[in-house]
Amino acid sequence: MADQESMTIIVFSGDLDKGLAAFNLANTGASMGMKVDMFFTFWGLSVIERGGLERGSKSPMQYMMGLMNRGGAERRKLSKMNMGGMGTRTMKGLMQRYRMPSLSESIALAKEQGVRFIACTTSMAIMGLEEKDFIDAVDEFAGAATYLGLATEAGVNLFI
Amino acid sequence: MQADKIIDCVGLYCPMPIVKTAQAIKDLSPGQVLEVLADDVGIKSDMPAWAKKTGNEVLGIEEASGEIKVYVRKGAA
Numbered sequence: 001m002a003d004q005e006s007m008t009i010i011v012f013s014g015d016l017d018k019g020l021a022a023f024n025l026a027n028t029g030a031s032m033g034m035k036v037d038m039f040f041t042f043w044g045l046s047v048i049e050r051g052g053l054e055r056g057s058k059s060p061m062q063y064m065m066g067l068m069n070r071g072g073a074e075r076r077k078l079s080k081m082n083m084g085g086m087g088t089r090t091m092k093g094l095m096q097r098y099r100m101p102s103l104s105e106s107i108a109l110a111k112e113q114g115v116r117f118i119a120c121t122t123s124m125a126i127m128g129l130e131e132k133d134f135i136d137a138v139d140e141f142a143g144a145a146t147y148l149g150l151a152t153e154a155g156v157n158l159f160i
Numbered sequence: 161m162q163a164d165k166i167i168d169c170v171g172l173y174c175p176m177p178i179v180k181t182a183q184a185i186k187d188l189s190p191g192q193v194l195e196v197l198a199d200d201v202g203i204k205s206d207m208p209a210w211a212k213k214t215g216n217e218v219l220g221i222e223e224a225s226g227e228i229k230v231y232v233r234k235g236a237a
Contacts, residue, residue: 028175031182032213099171109179 006035007156008147014043014069016076016088016103022160023106029156030113037154038110039147041120044160045127046071047103048117048135062128071133073103111137118142161220161231163195164188170199170227177203178210181232185216188234193219196230203228 007029011022022038029036040048051072055063081087095102101109111117118140124130131141140146151157167184169177177198185194196207204221207230211218215235222229 024175027179031175031179032210033182098173099176100173101176113179 005033006037006150006154008037008039008151008154008158010147010157010159011038011040011044011047012042013079013160014046014076015079016091017078017080018160019044019047019073019076019103020106022158023103023110025158026110026115027106027113030110030115034156035154036110036113036115037118037150038115039118039120039150041123043069045119045123045129045134047073047076048107048119048138049129049133050135051075052133054133056128056130056133058128062126065127066129071129073107076103107135107137116140118146120144161193161195161222163231164192166195166197168197169203170197172198173200174202174206178206181207181210182214185232185234190234190236192234194232194234196232198228198230199226201228203230207232 009022009026011019013019026036026038046069049071051070058066077085077088078091092102116139117137119134119138121141121143124141165184165188167180169180177196177200181194181196188194196203208218211232217233217235219231219233
């Protein structure tokens with residue numbers, strides 16, 4: 001039986017706007033007393049990456065990929081109208097003016113509210129990322145079975 | 161209506177008024193009333209939805225010159 005009091009969100013996208021939508025829902029769910037698990041996979045990993053430039057154990061190809069798509073919540077761009085960064089800057093400015101929490105602030109708030117973060121180990125392997133490349137807020141490093149175990153118990157499951 | 165605690169969410173948009181309400185109501189005892197001052201009209205639907213889900217009760221919503229006052233009574237749970 002699905003537990004109506006819990007929610008899972010797969011964060012597949014590394015786009016700023018989609019990340020904001022995911023955390024908006026996670027934070028609202030947590031405020032409504034729901035247990036919330038967020039599973040970060042593929043480009044979504046960049047949202048919870050520290051965003052350092054360490055070579056680590058990355059292959060030359062993985063290192064190049066990492067340079068072209070640097071991780072970190074502050075470096076996320078809009079999925080539309082980025083316009084070489086101008087659109088994203090404008091949006092961030094507007095959000096600040098309307099006192100909306102930034103992506104980083106939303107992540108901190110989610111953590112404060114007990115939202116659990118799970119990073120996908122398969123995507124990490126493809127991108128040459130290690131546990132130390134992620135922010136401390138990550139609770140677990142796991143795979144699809146962990147996600148599905150949670151999803152089958154939850155009343156709300158989203159893929160963003 | 162007399163409130164035991166007031167929070168000011170004017171200028172804040174979804175989900176912040178709800179997040180702040182959830183945080184503020186933790187400090188109250190069952191039966192006590194929280195007044196939420198806001199100006200995002202979404203709160204008129206969102207607060208009853210939140211209250212229903214969390215076992216609290218919206219006692220009333222007052223609106224005057226763009227400001228919305230929502231009174232929430234903390235449930236027993």
